[in-house]
Amino acid sequence: MPEATNPRASGMQPSTNASTSTTPPPTCLPAAFTLHGVYQVRAGITVVDGVEVDIPHGEIIALVGPSGAGKTSLLRLLNRLDDPAGGEILYRARPITDYPVQALRRHVGFVFQSPVMFPGTVRDNLQVALALSGHQDQDADTRMAEAMALAELDHTLCDRAGDRLSGGQQQRVNIARALMTAPDVLLMDEPTSALDPETADRLLETTRRLSREQHLTVVMVTHRLAEARRSSDRTIVLERGRIVASGPTADVFGRTTDPRLRAFLATEP
Amino acid sequence: MVPFDSAPTASRAIVEVSWFDLGVAFGLILIAVGIARWQGVGLAQRLVIGAMRAVAQLVLVGYVLVSLFALDRWYLVVAALLLMLLVATQAAVTRQPGARRRLVMITGVAMLVASGLTLLYISTLVVRVAPWYNPQYMIPLFGMIVGSAMNAAAIAAERLHSEITARRAEIEAYLALGAHSHHASHHAVRQAMRASLIPTVNGLMVVGVVTLPGMMTGQILAGASPLIAIRYQIVVVFMQAAAVAMTTAIVTLWYRRTFFTPALQLRLETEERLSTRD
Numbered sequence: 001m002p003e004a005t006n007p008r009a010s011g012m013q014p015s016t017n018a019s020t021s022t023t024p025p026p027t028c029l030p031a032a033f034t035l036h037g038v039y040q041v042r043a044g045i046t047v048v049d050g051v052e053v054d055i056p057h058g059e060i061i062a063l064v065g066p067s068g069a070g071k072t073s074l075l076r077l078l079n080r081l082d083d084p085a086g087g088e089i090l091y092r093a094r095p096i097t098d099y100p101v102q103a104l105r106r107h108v109g110f111v112f113q114s115p116v117m118f119p120g121t122v123r124d125n126l127q128v129a130l131a132l133s134g135h136q137d138q139d140a141d142t143r144m145a146e147a148m149a150l151a152e153l154d155h156t157l158c159d160r161a162g163d164r165l166s167g168g169q170q171q172r173v174n175i176a177r178a179l180m181t182a183p184d185v186l187l188m189d190e191p192t193s194a195l196d197p198e199t200a201d202r203l204l205e206t207t208r209r210l211s212r213e214q215h216l217t218v219v220m221v222t223h224r225l226a227e228a229r230r231s232s233d234r235t236i237v238l239e240r241g242r243i244v245a246s247g248p249t250a251d252v253f254g255r256t257t258d259p260r261l262r263a264f265l266a267t268e269p
Numbered sequence: 270m271v272p273f274d275s276a277p278t279a280s281r282a283i284v285e286v287s288w289f290d291l292g293v294a295f296g297l298i299l300i301a302v303g304i305a306r307w308q309g310v311g312l313a314q315r316l317v318i319g320a321m322r323a324v325a326q327l328v329l330v331g332y333v334l335v336s337l338f339a340l341d342r343w344y345l346v347v348a349a350l351l352l353m354l355l356v357a358t359q360a361a362v363t364r365q366p367g368a369r370r371r372l373v374m375i376t377g378v379a380m381l382v383a384s385g386l387t388l389l390y391i392s393t394l395v396v397r398v399a400p401w402y403n404p405q406y407m408i409p410l411f412g413m414i415v416g417s418a419m420n421a422a423a424i425a426a427e428r429l430h431s432e433i434t435a436r437r438a439e440i441e442a443y444l445a446l447g448a449h450s451h452h453a454s455h456h457a458v459r460q461a462m463r464a465s466l467i468p469t470v471n472g473l474m475v476v477g478v479v480t481l482p483g484m485m486t487g488q489i490l491a492g493a494s495p496l497i498a499i500r501y502q503i504v505v506v507f508m509q510a511a512a513v514a515m516t517t518a519i520v521t522l523w524y525r526r527t528f529f530t531p532a533l534q535l536r537l538e539t540e541e542r543l544s545t546r547d
Binding site: 080104 | 438439441442443444445446447448449452456530532533534535
């Protein structure tokens with residue numbers, strides 16, 4: 001999936017921006033996402049409260065925070081599973097709403113906390129994504145083999161029914177399926193929460209390798225601080241919908257002086 | 270073998286049921302009440318009230334039909350049909366989980382279109398009712414059509430809601446891959462349509478073998494030849510199948526739209542879902 005390595009090569013353009021053709025291409029890749037004063041309200045409760053942050057291209061960003069901090073709510077805004085109640089989200093320096101929503105979602109993949117298997121085999125699951133990607137003309141088997149290899153999924157599982165796989169295998173199928181559309185961003189909502197520690201470690205290693213080799217931007221919600229510390233390049237700490245710390249992971253974990261934050265970061269569920 | 274269009278062979282004098290006879294029939298309700306009391310299911314009083322209501326409603330409708338037949342005015346017949354449609358719509362949406370205001374409109378329009386087209390087809394091409402509004406035909410035919418459509422609408426709406434709720438994760442997984450809401454919800458829609466159509470399909474399979482439909486039974490009891498009665502019953506089961514299929518399709522496909530925003534986002538009971546999220 002070479003197009004995933006270069007967001008501009010993937011052919012998606014904003015749907016309603018007449019200036020697209022006249023704007024000179026940026027000399028370096030813009031941030032994958034830029035959030036300006038984003039807030040979200042659920043059932044009268046503000047769950048994301050004025051978030052301002054840049055999510056750089058090609059890095060792994062960990063979203064951490066206590067339960068109810070707004071991590072999942074924020075993640076869902078990035079491929080428009082939900083829209084914010086206010087503020088602005090830019091994707092590749094353009095408002096996220098300028099892109100056709102289906103095209104946006106093919107470029108911003110989402111891996112859910114609990115793996116979701118579509119009916120049928122692993123192959124069927126991947127073919128659904130391939131059909132949606134609009135790349136059916138290419139060799140389907142090759143693309144599936146590539147995606148399975150990237151997700152470190154044993155190719156012999158191709159014809160196994162999805163519901164007969166282990167939790168870890170299902171989560172890898174979900175990652176492979178998300179990769180079938182050649183995304184340049186992968187959003188992961190606590191992808192390891194249902195896995196045993198060993199499987200979780202291997203999945204995180206896969207994620208790191210994907211980011212490194214495919215130049216994939218990964219935004220990962222996790223409540224396991226050790227995962228964030230070990231796997232991410234940058235960490236964003238949310239509390240009650242607000243960002244209370246953000247920056248390179250080493251800085252966030254090692255240099256914060258806020259005693260409350262230090263106490264939170266010292267916990268390990 | 271009796272020729273299909275032979276003269277009625279069972280035309281005998283109709284046994285008229287008197288009010289005294291109805292009082293005797295009420296004894297059957299008392300048996301049901303006795304069983305309910307014996308087992309303490311707490312429905313004895315409701316059984317009596319239900320029986321009284323049934324008597325009152327049927328007596329009332331009997332007099333209304335007599336009046337409609339006697340007055341023989343097209344606008345009164347149309348008004349009666351619309352009233353039947355309104356009551357059926359209300360019955361179909363009552364007790365729907367997550368019922369929305371739009372569901373009333375969806376169900377009403379679906380039943381109007383499906384039942385209206387079916388009645389038009391039957392009355393002009395099959396039974397060839399004259400005059401076109403003849404209440405003796407239009408009201409019972411429409412009643413049977415709209416009754417089936419009402420059940421289909423209720424099942425389709427309820428099942429679609431429950432399927433979409435149960436398949437929320439699957440639907441959002443499709444949407445997250447860039448699927449359109451039609452694609453994302455196709456399993457839910459298919460299940461809802463199947464659930465709505467299966468009673469009709471099963472009915473077609475066993476009609477006359479396991480069940481003798483009420484209309485056919487009524488005609489036979491009223492002295493008509495069974496060979497005439499079955500012809501009407503065939504017409505009835507066909508028109509019910511058409512009305513059910515059309516109602517199911519309209520309700521399911523239209524109601525589905527209400528679960529998605531223009532940006533292809535799934536929306537259920539928003540507050541409940543979102544308040545439990547992180």
